[in-house]
Amino acid sequence: MPTKHYPSARLVARLPDAQKLIAISAKLTITPKDFESIAEKMDENKIETWITELVKRGHGSPLEHSIYVFEVVCSRVCSHQLVRHRHASFSQLSQRYSDKYLRSLVSRAREVTGLTGDDVGEVEVIDRLLEMGLDFDTLLDVVGEAFIVPPKVVELKNRVFLERLLESVRDYYEVLKSGVIYEDARFLLPQAVKTRVIVSMNARELLEVFIPLRTCSRAQWEIRWVAWAVREELVKVDPLIFKFSGPRCVLMENRARSSPCSLEDFAGKKCSFTIERCPELVPRDKIQECLFYSVSEFQRYTRTS
Template sequence: MCRHLPSARLVAYLHDSPRIIASASKLTLSPKDFTSISEGMSGERAEEWVRELVKRGHGSPLEHSLFVFEVVCSRACSHQLVRHRHASFSQLSQRYSDKYLRGMIKKACELTGIPYAEDYGAFLRVLGSLSASSPGFHDLLDVVAEAFIVPPRVVEAEDKGFLEALLRGVESYYRAVASGISFEDARYLLPQAVKTRLLVSMNARELLEVFIPLRTCSRAQWEVRNVAWQMLMELRRVAPELFKYAGPRCVLQDARVRAAPCTLDEYLSGSCTPTVERCPELVPRDRIAECIRNALRGAGCGHGDLEPGS
């Protein structure tokens, strides 16, 4: 369990989205009403309509859908998520909750053997004792991961100084709160790595045409890329007809210029070769599949958990 990494899980979605989207698409051409179209729309036909939507870039029917995720990530990452305008967000407030920080204090109590007490002075004593005991990197990571997202490169390098800097931020925060400074002012002392929780709602158009292409790309920042790949794997599980074509921008770009769109699995397996000379990030055609694999490789706690086709 990699608690120092972000997580994303699908918590709700509009069931039968592929059929609804396919029926909405056919409605633009048919004299029949939606109910008649929908009742006559088989799974196979729905998949054909979706494939045509992806190929032609006819995105408006994709908006007749909704997918809701719970995301736990850093504040640095959440700032990137909320830039997506065609989405809805509800986020844990730092003005009213120090949930993750208290979780870290409880974990520090376990390591130091000090009983947990609901008192800011006690929190500071626990943090002082933790620093004085000079725990090893992995013991310290186990504590810090309760409240912070830690970059994989920091973990690979076992950079204890990085973790200690995060702890100093928490100590400064609780020292300020203990002195009477409000939560909303004390939070200015916290590092951007501090965890937050969001509920994120998007429709299939935002996911297929904007969020997933941009954020699963190997050029995306590592944490938001991690979140995006987790979201994509969740989507493929519940609506494969829609999201088997989803992937980085090179996948979307290639789908628009070929006779029939390829799935992400087909690109990764090599059974489908990109037709575009270069992707939007200027990666040449013969390196696109490997670039996608590299993006996926850095996207999980053991990227096999996120492997397409699994």
């Protein structure tokens, strides 16, 4: 599981027997047989064959019958990108009614400073924390309760970045204390502040749009990590569908091949790229390297967090 200052995504609900449903729906388009008749003879091998054909031909409509629901914890930077995906449904934690993550930060700050009394307010706690000259890792532990922190900031151990985030929390509670209401006080918060989003997408949106666009090495790092986490969850439950998912180079290549390859086959160099260039204009001889970077970066993130 990722550390608290990085984003996370987990599958919380899905349609059972999605792979079989998709395969049945695909076959139903070319046969006079009814659903039950097709389902009766749809074994595992036939399911795989039909799904592979869908991927190869780009016949995406049967994939739309399967829905997947994720809980994503990320920054507002990331959630603004996430909600651009129009073929999806979202329910997001409201900053007007909940300061859950900020409260968690203050609670952790109280533990670190020892200011646990009810008579000591949030502003005083944060001020004391900033005065203590704590090491970077301790500050990160506190900040990570409420904010997503970029990996480059962690790598550089940039204290100024963390201090500015803490100052924003102090300012938030200071204006609340002065009478400003929650929905106005939130204007002071940086986009790094955490949010929680329930996201529902169908298999087609995931396979053809979200995962290809957002796992690409050109995507912003946070939503890229979320997308890889989403893919990782999906491969566990419906591998016949999502083993073919990956960045746009993978989608584009599989549409050009007589038989599609899994992401793992591309990453392991069992399959090579034949397309002249990817949609991001990376030439053929550099695509594998670009893909490997995106895959390995996420693997490093999950191993070290």
